[in-house]
Amino acid sequence: MPAPAERPHFLAFLRRGVTMSPRSRTCAVFFVLAVAATACSVRPSAVGPVSDARHLSSLSASYDAAVLALSPYAYYRLDETSGTVATDSSGNGRNATYQGTSGTHYLLGQTSIVAGLAHSLKTFGANPGYPKVAIPSVNLASNGSAWVSDFFVAAWAKPDSSQLSQATAVTEINDYYLGQGGANGSATTNAYMGGYPVANWWGSQTTFADGNAHLLTMTVHRNASGTCDLYLYVDGSAVQSATGTTCTGHSLIVVGTNAGIGGRVSFSGGAGPYFGEIGGVAIFSSALDARHALALWTGYLAR
Numbered sequence: 284m285p286a287p288a289e290r291p292h293f294l295a296f297l298r299r300g301v302t303m304s305p306r307s308r309t310c311a312v313f314f315v316l317a318v319a320a321t322a323c324s325v326r327p328s329a330v331g332p333v334s335d336a337r338h339l340s341s342l343s344a345s346y347d348a349a350v351l352a353l354s355p356y357a358y359y360r361l362d363e364t365s366g367t368v369a370t371d372s373s374g375n376g377r378n379a380t381y382q383g384t385s386g387t388h389y390l391l392g393q394t395s396i397v398a399g400l401a402h403s404l405k406t407f408g409a410n411p412g413y414p415k416v417a418i419p420s421v422n423l424a425s426n427g428s429a430w431v432s433d434f435f436v437a438a439w440a441k442p443d444s445s446q447l448s449q450a451t452a453v454t455e456i457n458d459y460y461l462g463q464g465g466a467n468g469s470a471t472t473n474a475y476m477g478g479y480p481v482a483n484w485w486g487s488q489t490t491f492a493d494g495n496a497h498l499l500t501m502t503v504h505r506n507a508s509g510t511c512d513l514y515l516y517v518d519g520s521a522v523q524s525a526t527g528t529t530c531t532g533h534s535l536i537v538v539g540t541n542a543g544i545g546g547r548v549s550f551s552g553g554a555g556p557y558f559g560e561i562g563g564v565a566i567f568s569s570a571l572d573a574r575h576a577l578a579l580w581t582g583y584l585a586r
């Protein structure tokens with residue numbers, strides 16, 4: 284059987300440049316470069332705050348899909364338009380409850396700050412000081428006397444930068460806080476993380492209350508030495524860490540009301556209320572890492 288004819292190299296016509304006019308040769312070079320650029324292109328990752336409709340459209344449904352792909356412990360889209368139930372979209376049945384009075388303490392059905400979700404929640408008003416969304420008993424971190432499990436929490440938030448009277452809690456999970464403020468409970472426009480008491484709060488240099496929606500994520504991990512390591516990410520980038528900290532387990536933890544969104548659980552007198560918009564709050568029962576924080580921000584996991 285005769286050997287198959289050799290396929291000409293796709294650049295062979297360039298090597299025969301003597302048969303081409305200078306203009307034709309230039310066009311051919313640009314054509315090859317264009318094809319190569321198309322073949323080598325990769326999906327761009329999203330950076331910066333979500334601040335316009337075009338950016339929202341480019342990430343449509345990606346965050347939601349990434350959360351569900353990571354099998355959350357509980358997931359609150361906060362996209363309801365009426366009622367008092369904040370549905371747990373993880374499928375684990377941990378529905379939460381809106382607290383306070385609609386129109387006075389919070390508003391449902393607001394313009395979404397999370398790509399792919401129809402609506403977001405807006406919270407305001409210092410009273411009641413307890414969270415605007417009460418999450419049922421969360422068996423993560425400490426139960427008040429012993430360590431139960433590492434965890435990771437993510438939330439989209441767009442805080443009201445005019446409300447700086449105190450540090451505000453976007454979420455609380457068993458005395459671990461994620462929100463707007465500075466070290467030791469100071470009032471700033473930056474993002475912070477920490478555990479009870481406020482002396483264990485660590486601020487970042489990343490401006491959070493800037494009029495844009497941002498993705499806050501926090502990992503809490505109990506290490507082999509029996510102390511806890513905390514990591515804070517904003518928009519997929521690491522902005523603060525605190526290693527070797529005391530693993531909190533304060534006796535004031537109240538089983539059944541030990542977690543919430545939009546305020547601090549243990550201070551019903553008005554401390555730590557969150558002013559602004561929130562959406563897509565996801566809780567995971569393990570210490571996810573920087574790769575997962577970035578995956579939630581970009582909307583896809585690197586394989």
